[in-house]
Amino acid sequence: MxxxxxxxxxxxxxxxxxxxxxxxxxxxxxxxxxxxxxxxxxxxxxxxxxxxxxTDNNSERPFSRDQRHWIYAVAKGENSYFGFGTDNDLDQSPSYLIIKQATFPAPGMGPGQPDPATPVPCTKVMGAAHRRHRAFRPASVVNISALSYGSLSGSAIEALNRGAALAGCLHNTGEGGVSPHHRQGGELVLQIGTGYFGCRDERGRFDLDRLVDLVASAPVRAVEIKLSQGAKPGLGGVLPGVKVTPEIAAIRGVPVGVDCVSPPYHTAFHDVDGLLEFVERIAEATGLPVGVKSAVGQQEFWEELATRMAATGQGPDFVTIDGGEGGTGAAPLVYSDHVALPFRVGFPRVYRAFVEAGLADDVVFAGAGKLGLPEAALLGMAMGLDLVNVGREAMLAIGCIQAQRCHTGRCPTGVATQNRWLASGLDPSLKSSRAANYLMALRHELLRLAHVCGVVHPALVTLDHFEMIEDGPTGIPAREVFGYEPGWGVPVTLRREPGSR
The missing domain is CATH 1.10.287 (Helix Hairpins)
Structure with missing residues (x-):
């Protein structure tokens, strides 16, 4: 028996x-x-x-259980509603965000699942102010942030790129170059880091001709020069030699099996004027819009950048601000915790510098750093963002469980690893649909929230639609918290006179 x-x-x-x-x-x-x-x-x-x-629904970090549950649910097309009211402590949570709905919401958006046919395009044309030959209007206000092949598995990159194609949004390559996994139908923002991977010569120096060839070989819509990222600003990066496979070595233009180092600084330029010249060289050679990505530290750089751009008529077509709360595969603890300003502190300082230089309407602003949830994304757009980039949230959508093993190469879901066995567990075909579902759901929620606020596009939402609840029953208008003047955060082409409809 x-x-x-x-x-x-x-x-x-x-x-x-x-x-x-x-x-x-x-x-x-x-x-x-x-x-x-x-x-x-x-x-x-x-x-x-x-x-x-x-542990409760809101204690875990970097993403709480509630936040992960919402991402998983919308990615799988499941019920993303929550019952029995909020379990957040609204009165005792410092800087708790409240969206102030209109008594008479804008018509046209009701309950239900996201409609893939509902476009939410950017309100600005990227590159138009500098008359780039290949200027374009991004089709989606939500796009995929920089995630390099090498940091993520080929299966994960392929799933994200296919998902970007399905959702009609842009996919940032990260600084690791353009891999075959990036060529699955999604349009790209090509990121150039300090290692110039994919566009470097044999000595590791920037090679413009190789960049032009790379751009011509892939569906690249814009080029982003990475100055720093929020999780480890001021540091370079190292892909250990054991992860530098023949495929990765060929893509990056580095030796097989040797540690692949990204220096902490650029060698193609050394100051603001050099950066402007570098931007213009790339834009002239490719015809593409060119931007910069950076975390926010010392303010003098941003003020000088805006001043020199105004004086010369040259410079980046877009600026991507990465908050200090942003993610990475690996970083020293002190850098993750204490270097670079959080998005809500850093971005307003950068935006103010461009407003005061008279350039806020000429530059497309993108942001990253835990902005992949509806309330955070909407607040970012009210601050002046034109585009929201999502990284870790997109990883969650394709299966990441926040195991926080990215730095070990032993990601159990096959997302952040080069281990063939682990990566083989991730099916790009299925996960691409989940990535697209999440991207469209976030876009849809932004549109619904805009209608709740009484406007028809999230770019029309202003900081006057928000309050911050501080300790105790005290609400402070968000415009006062961030020091914005009336009209800031809304592109001039969308502004209306007070009282107009």
Missing amino acids: GRTVARTVGAGLVGLAAYDLLQTKHAILRNFPVIGHLRYSLEAVGPELRQYIV
Whole structure:
């Protein structure tokens, strides 16, 4: 009897393992057959267990359980609603964000799932102010942030690129160059970092001719010069030699099996005037809009940049600001925690510099750093963002479980790893649909929230539509918190006279 039961159980486990290995919906089950079910079982009874465990829905970081649940739900096309009211402590949460709805919302948006046919384009034409030959209007206000191949697996990059194509948005390559996984139909923003990967000569110096050839070979719509990123500003990066496969080496133009180093500074320019000249060289050679990405530290750089742009008529067509809360595959703890200003502090300072130089309407502003949730994205647009870039949130949509093992190369879901076995658990075809679902859901929520505020596009939402609840029952208008003047944050072409409709 006992042997019969054991055989039955054994056969059942073998069958379950075979099913797990063959199915494509869950990377965890493909990589960890049978035992992976424990995670989903515990997740299913999580609300009940949390009645007796200290961690609540909003305690985990960098993304809370509620935030991850929303991303997972919209990515899978499941019910993303929450019941029984908020479990946030609205009165005792410092700087708690409140969106002030209009008594008479704008018509046209009701409940329901995102409509993929609903476009939410950028209100500015990128490159128009500098008359770039290939200026264009981004088709989506939500796009995928810089995520390099090497940091992420080929399967993950392919899923994101296909998802970008389905959602009609842009996909930033990150500084690791353009891989075959980036060439799956999604339009690209080519990022150039300090290593000039994909456009460098044999000595590691920037090579304009190679950049022109690379741009011609891929669906690149814009070029972004990376000055720094929020999670580790002032530092370069290292891809360990064990991760530098022949494919990655060919894409980046580096030796196989040797540590791939991104220096902490650029060698193609050394000051603001040199940066402006570098931008113009690339724009003239490619015809593309060219921008810069940076975290925010010392303010003098931004003031000088805006002043020199106003004086010369040259410079970046777009500026991407990465908050200090942004993510990365690996960084020293002190840099992640204490270097670079958070987005809500840094971006207003940069925006003010461009307003005071009279350039705010000529530059397309993009932002990143935990902006992939509706309320954060809408606040960013009210501050003056034209585009919202999402990174870790897009990773969550394709299966990331916030295991925080990015720096080890042992990501259990196959997202942030070069381990072939782990990466094989991620099915790009299925995950691309989930990436697209998430991107369209965020875009749709921005549009719905704009209508709730009484306007028809999220770029028309201003800081007057927000209040910040401080400790105790005190609400402070967001415009006062961030020091904005009336009309700031809305492109001039969209501004209306007070009282007009």
